[in-house]
Amino acid sequence: MKRALLNRLAHGVLLAACALTLAACGREESSTSGAAFTSTPEQVARGRYLTKAADCAACHTAKDGAPFAGGAPLASPYGTFYGSNITPDKDHGIGNWSADDFYAALHDGNARGKRLYPSMPYTSYRQLSRADTDAIYAYLMTVKPVALANRENELKFPYNMRFGMALWDMVFLKDALPDASAGQSADWQRGRYLANALGHCAECHTPRNVFGQLVDAKPLSGAALGRVVAPDITPAGLAGRGWTAADLQTFFSVGIAPQGSAFGEMYPVVHLSTQYLNKDDVRALSVYLLGDTPPAPQPVKAVDADAAQLAAGRSVYLAVCAGCHGLAGEGKPHVAVPMNGNSTVRQADPHNLLVAMLDGIDTQKFAGLEDMQAMPAFASTLSDDELSQLANYLRATWGGQPANVAAADVKALR
Known part of the structure; x- marks a missing residue:
């Protein structure tokens, strides 16, 4: 760890020195055209x-x-x-x-x-x-x-x-970004332009290195954005959370799909951008993300978890969540999204789930008459233990993820 830190500091010093040298060589001139x-x-x-x-x-x-x-x-x-x-x-x-x-x-x-x-x-x-x-x-x-x-x-x-x-x-600075999927079709080529150039998906969904540059070896594989995480949107990552091309198209056009609704940082992307794309471009974007030969969507895996631990989380769920999300996690139209198979619940990294529970989600207005009611914040009403138990119940029951969220994980995000 110390060696890695020293290497980063050394690189930082070198970068600053080079930058100062460049600055000493003179400032850039304004470039305007008379045309x-x-x-x-x-x-x-x-x-x-x-x-x-x-x-x-x-x-x-x-x-x-x-x-x-x-x-x-x-x-x-x-x-x-x-x-x-x-x-x-x-x-x-x-x-x-x-x-x-x-x-x-x-x-x-x-x-x-x-x-x-x-x-x-x-x-x-x-x-x-x-x-x-x-x-x-x-x-x-x-x-x-x-x-x-x-x-x-x-x-x-x-x-x-x-x-x-x-x-x-x-x-x-590079002329092109690496692809996370494979394809050659016209839709794939158009989707590549929409995702990599116009939509600049990599800027959030590709991890960055020490100097803030995108990691070329991990395109669209997910990245930390402060307290939350931009999820993995590679073909394997999307299929692993149950996404199909049709579901992606619905999500981009409306903001709601069987896997959940756009919230947090993704809500304005749909609200201000993708809902206005025409049908051909929405299809092309989904083709690029999944590839010309998309992988099959994966079902939620059964998880072997401690029954007593899940019982505690289920009690919390029944007390504060089931009224909107349903006893079986089926959700309610125009009220709350399903928990069963929910893309956020199925993420290996629990940050987005925990932040949603801590902060709540504002009322969401989507294309047409689609909407979702506000979800209350539980930061002040549920303890770290209760929130971790709830998260583990959701992940193990409907997300196919291990029940490994600790109270300390919740505390770190408060």
């Missing part, structure tokens, strides 16, 4: 669709804020990033940007001479075509300009030294 940009109604309409597919609003629209005016916080181990104003306001937004400037930001992480942090996923958007980037630019130039100043990021040292990103890009 006029003229858009068409068709291009603007396509840009509106692509902007939703790229989920731009999730980071660039604050809660109760004006569309694309920035200010949404993104917490990370490095500090807090804030989405920038990308309305066509000339003082605070991108109103003075050319289409070339916009392309450079999305493709190279270079915002008119200012290096972006990869919290803005140019590491994925780099794969966008120039035509699609221009369409997004054309649409953003039509939204209402908002004169709202950008909020400065609140980052720890040395991550607040933005010039170090020049070296980071030199070492880690």
Whole structure:
């Protein structure tokens, strides 16, 4: 452990030294184009669709804020990033940007001479075509300009030294991301573009290394996001939790599937982005995630667990959960999702399940008339022991997972 820590510190010192050397060589110049940009109604309409597919609003629209005016916080181990104003306001937004400037930001992480942090996923958007980037630019130039100043990021040292990103890009920025599935069909190819470029799925679902770069050897295999975990969405990971292509398509279009509903970090992805994808793109996205030859969905495995331990958890379930989720974990439409076969319950890592029980889940509104009632938080009403017993009952009974959640695991997440 000490050797690993020393190696990381040594690498960090080397990185900082190289970054300072680069900074001493001079600052980057602003890159603007004198070419006029003229858009068409068709291009603007396509840009509106692509902007939703790229989920731009999730980071660039604050809660109760004006569309694309920035200010949404993104917490990370490095500090807090804030989405920038990308309305066509000339003082605070991108109103003075050319289409070339916009392309450079999305493709190279270079915002008119200012290096972006990869919290803005140019590491994925780099794969966008120039035509699609221009369409997004054309649409953003039509939204209402908002004169709202950008909020400065609140980052720890040395991550607040933005010039170090020049070296980071030199070492880690790639033209393509590795695939987690296999395929060659037209749907697979389109889905690859939707997932890896527009949807930037890897930014949350692929683990990162010590310098924040994506681990190429583990694409879409799941990653820690603070207290929660972005689950494994490889073909094996999805099939292991019972997902089929049809279920994925329903989930992306509506937000609810037999495996559960979108909540937490995934709720705005569905609410602001995937529900607006057309049927062909939803199908393509599911084909890419599962591959041209998808693995068979796996049934919930029987688990050999201590009967006395499960009895304690069952008592908690009957007292506070069964009224909504059902005695047999079958759930209730428009009230609560099933626990039997629930994707979160079936995850090997219990973090998401525990955080949902501790924090609760807000009322969820989905496409059409679909919705789910709010789930109360149990952090103040159930003890660590009771929550761990409940989690173990759910996991062993309906998730095919071992009853190995300890009270200390719950306490660590409070």
